[in-house]
Amino acid sequence: MAHFDENARPFSHKWLNERLAIDTLKRVLSTEYWIPKNINFLWAMGMVLAATFGLLLVSGIFLLMYYQPNTQLAFDSVNYTIMSEVGYGWLWRHIHGVGASVVFLIIYIHMFTGIYYGSYKKGRELIWLSGMLLFVLFSAEAFSGYMLPWGQMSYWAGMVITNLFSGGSLHANGLVEWIRGDYVPGQAFLNRFFMLHVLLIPLAIIGVIVLHFGTLRIPHVNNQDGEEIDFEEAAELYKAGKVKESKVIPFNPVFLSKDIFVMGIYFILFFYLVFYHFEFAMDPVNFDPANPLKTPTHIYPEWYFLWSYEVLRPFPTDPGLIAFAFAQVIFFLLPFLDRSPNVAPASRRGAFKFWFWALLIDMIVLTFMGKLPPEGIWSTIGLVAAVTFIGLWIALPIITSKEKKL
Amino acid sequence: MKELKILGIVTVFTLILYWGVEPFAHSQMHKHVEGHDFTYPDLPAVKAKGNAENGKNLVMACVGCHSITSQNMPAPMDPVMSAQTYGVNPPDLSNIGALFDEKFLAHFLLDPAKVTKSKHFAMPPSAGSEQDAADIVAYFKSIAPKEVSPKEAYAAACGRCHANRYGHWTQLGDVPKTKSNIKTGVDLDALEFKKKLGIYQNKLADYMGKLPPDLSIIIRARSEDFLETFVEDPQSQLPGTAMPRVGLTKEGYEKVKAYLEETGDPSKPLREKTGPWVVGFFVIFAFLAFLWKKSIWKGHH
Structure with missing residues (x-):
């Protein structure tokens, strides 16, 4: 039984400490949570993502107060009620739309930072895996949210993507109908994606964010040189006042002060986009109300799904679906496919350096081709890029097992 | 400076990505x-x-x-x-x-x-x-x-x-x-x-x-x-x-x-009126955050 001082004033420091161990919590989670000093601004992307998620959550709550999950009313509740009748409704919607797009840009930067510096190895596997789980959840969140305005692109993207679950020649139409709750996207479809978007997936995201933070605590954050740091020793040095000699800094306030500066720069860009350049995040086609009788000329997903869409598209149906499934899971396996023991920036890892840049450029090419109409030279480039993507992942264990130990 | 070089690389790739999925793609589609x-x-x-x-x-x-x-x-x-x-x-x-x-x-x-x-x-x-x-x-x-x-x-x-x-x-x-009939x-x-x-x-x-x-x-x-x-x-x-x-x-x-x-x-008129204030706020925010960061990091390098 813990000791409780009967004379402690309620809610005084001592009173709280005895009940919540606030001093210990603060030490473990912030003032003595040690971060390597040898980092650059890319290490702030995690907090930038957390802040963007916060913006999405808050703007989403405001939108939720006026949105109508009804096929007859949804379009006008977004485009009329929220955009012209609700005070500053347009601002919340533009924050939500731009945020949904930009959050993926930051996720990709965050992922490629991890790949470049090898931050998924030697005790950091769970950081990578929980991060990938977040990527999948954010994708589901983005897709379900895209259904809600019930415009042409909502409807037809919903049709195309749920069709993938028929599994090509498996003809699992029963499964597709089960997912849609109808033969075609309709009221049942809209309602369930609304539920997923505002309740189930956000709950899961918040849970996995906590897990993602948790997985960082023991292996600690990686650093620019992949150096293995004795955190306890370095922490003692820091606490002894030798902040210059110590290789670590406390999360709060030293790391945080840099994070917040990076966030400030990021928010300038973010709100510039919200006020002056939001069209890139809000496809014009989705400003036509859903019309089951009229298929749009071009159907394409939002930019952040284009690369995986293009891994699917150039192949015949069945191999395409297999390639698509491959693209969805392969990033999860990265810690196990990279056979090299080296934790170091890609630039020092021989062939892996070329692999890294090849993957990045290949995914950008896939992204370009995913949006263009699949005709002529574009489909050929798309096919080559899709085969290259699969080839790169098959090559990864081979080139990394031959890598020299640093 | 190394950080600026990294920022440059990230910016270039982001802009290429934007160019490909927006202006270029739309010029090809329409x-x-x-x-x-x-x-x-x-x-x-x-x-x-x-x-x-x-x-x-x-x-x-x-x-x-x-x-x-x-x-x-x-x-x-x-x-x-x-x-x-x-x-x-x-x-x-x-x-x-x-x-x-x-x-x-x-x-x-x-x-x-x-x-x-x-x-x-x-x-x-x-x-x-x-x-x-x-x-x-x-x-x-x-x-x-x-x-x-x-x-x-x-x-x-x-x-x-x-x-x-x-x-x-x-x-x-x-x-x-x-007007509708109040009774029915x-x-x-x-x-x-x-x-x-x-x-x-x-x-x-x-x-x-x-x-x-x-x-x-x-x-x-x-x-x-x-x-x-x-x-x-x-x-x-x-x-x-x-x-x-x-x-x-x-x-x-x-x-x-x-x-x-x-x-x-x-919302166009209000957007154009509000925009400079919000962006301006974050310019000041970033500047103050920079000063804070500088003071905190003093002696760390």
């Missing part, structure tokens, strides 16, 4: 159509000099179908009856002189189907000679109001075929203000209006092949370039479309566009 600033170069210049006085007499033939309300000449039939007769309600002619191109109007009077490039045109050729056409146009110019509001421009150029529900506009004009909740006047509108829309759909779309938010559903070249010449963007070339002047089109912005993008 064909480019060269506009002519609403000058209608395919129509030859009208040599005859118009005489408004003479035009006034000739216009007596027009009011058999059209109204000119500003000159106290009412429509011979109500809009629904007109639609039942012609397929669409003929426009009021009070302000066409202010909105439509002179040359276009003159050629239109001589051969409406050819000039509008539309098979769906009820109006027969209505001027016997180029001189008559020029006279009639001169008359419409002489009675044209100095100022036409964006909504009036929309009503005259688009509003008889295209509803605009965000602007509470129907093909029959503004949605009337009506039934609003007979609204139901009656709905029925009239329904009859009109059915006739219009038969006439055009389908009901022309509501234009509430078209300003965000189509690019600026598309809208401008489409309105100037619908066939250039959608070959075979039933929509006629309407013959707006550049200024007339700007008025119509202003109305479409009012209904489809009403």
